[in-house]
Amino acid sequence: MLEQLVNAITALDEEQVHRLTDEALADGADAQSILNAGREAVNRVGEQYAQGRAFIPELIMAGEIMQQVSAKVRPLLAARQTQQRQLGTIVLATVKGDIHDIGKDIVGALLEIAGFTIIDLGVDVPAAQIVTNVRAVAPVAVGLSGLLTVAFDSMKATVDAIRQADLRPCPPVMIGGAPVNEQVCRYVGADGWGGDAVAAVALAKSLTGDA
């Protein structure tokens, strides 16, 4: 049954997923195992994306279906923590001057599925606000997003502010967004950059020593 659910989510067959989830619950399946099956399926879509066999709409649709499954079964979970291994917290933000959020949101969703806890500060976030949150949360990494070239200077200012904030330990910073490349990464002074959401997950794991 759960394997069928994994397949239905991977096939993005929304109707089938709802039916199978309901059936699994009726059969007494554990809510956590349904959630785990969902994560497994979304990971498979992520792998297909990395292999060029799925694309952003498929990632978004898989995330959407997973959210629905999650909404259905989460109330049934015991108060205990979910059993998924936690890889640590990542603070995400689209930097000051830029209000684009789609790329950041996709990265956030995939990082969450990979096991990170995401604190999303939103868009147009000033460096000082990011530093305040980093200080409060002590994340394992910080992810900065930007679609516009105006973001380069904001990213640089944010990286500088994080480095100068005397944080111990100082978290690595990763950047992403359509115009970001190696040259931009060097300019900004970030620890790494990713060209897409799957690259962001791999980068986050490698920067946090969980590759």
Added chain:
Amino acid sequence: MFTHDWDTLTADQRFEARMRAWREPDGVEFVTPEAAAAYRERVGMIRAAVELNKPARVPVSPHVGLFPARCAGLSARDAYYDYGRFAQAMLEYHRTYEPDTLAGYITTVPCKAFDILDYKMYDWPGRGTDDNAGYQYNEAEYMKADEYALLMTDPSAYWQSRYLPRTFGAFEPMAELAPLTELLEMPFVAPFLMPYGTPPVQAMLKKLMAAGEAALEWFEVMSAAEREVMATLGIPEFGGGASKAPYDILGDTMRGTRAVMLDKFRRRGELVEAMERLVPIAVDFGRRAADATRNPFVFMPLHKGADGFLSHKDFEELYWPTLKAVILGLIEEGIVPQLFVEGAYDSRLDVIVDEDIPPGRTVWLFDATDMRAVRDHLAGFACFGGNVPGALLQIGVAAEVEEYVKRLLADVAGGGGFILSTGISVDQARPENFMAMMDAGRRYGEAI
């Protein structure tokens, strides 16, 4: 209609008529014979490239947004509100860099008009972004998922009753107005008119009039500056209007990126039908502007069909057919669609080289697409260009820019049909880098 005998002309004859009108622009008195000659020389170079020939030199035609304003020390807010200062900045930009095509009124927008109308779809300086950030789109579902049928029944009525009241605060009363199609017979007229007598609708109309005046104020200043650039420097405009791919019309500012992607799975039939319904509207959008400006080029920014945004199959079956229909509709009108490919199109090149599209009637400007692959696919089919990276212009050094342009030209410009341009519309760049691009384009573009 562009000429009195328009309906009897073939697409090629219409193309000729538009090219002639472009070469002899209305209302432009060249101040010197040299300016007139420079204008015609530039028109000739671009036309040669469009028609896949080898011009005397590769045309250098950067796309700029706020760059001219920033060079003049203006903030984005200044650029959007102080049209006189922006026009001066624009003149100075053309005098300094002498591009082969004009960066005209499209480089700025009249935010005074948007303030009056309470335009909700964007943030701009003084309204959501700070003074130095350009305007940015607020992504939302301005069209709801269950409204496809309404849109398809009567797009204009849909815009009036649903889309505009959501996107402009001032247009909220439009939701109460009857569609114009109800004006059929005398007894039906009074019920149609009555809402126009109410205070909310009258207040809306007053705002619309004030916004119209604000738009004209902007246009008069900007068009005077454009004429001055043409008349004194001999630089032609390389765009006379805009249009969009139907999938982008829905995905950019109606359903939104995320929602249109979900519609692809949940409402594919409606999505396809809506795109088909939008084709003649998109063609007419471009044609009307090209007629008014008497310029043969219609700018089409392409967004949601880029690599990664759709599978190859979906690009081929979902995105491309209606984009192709708009392209063909514009070409039929003698217009040259100028397709501005944002992101990368590496996996789309085999699709866009479509045998139904006549060679030498489109221009494709790329950003991050592999330009050698572009050359291999588009040679003999369409003029292409672009690709100088915005990031390089902003954070690189001049020598790197020069080397990049030199290599780009050597790699892909040799066969003709090439226009040197930027991959993005440039807001920020180091002036010395921008100059290095222009100089390298002119220097190495001559020897090609």
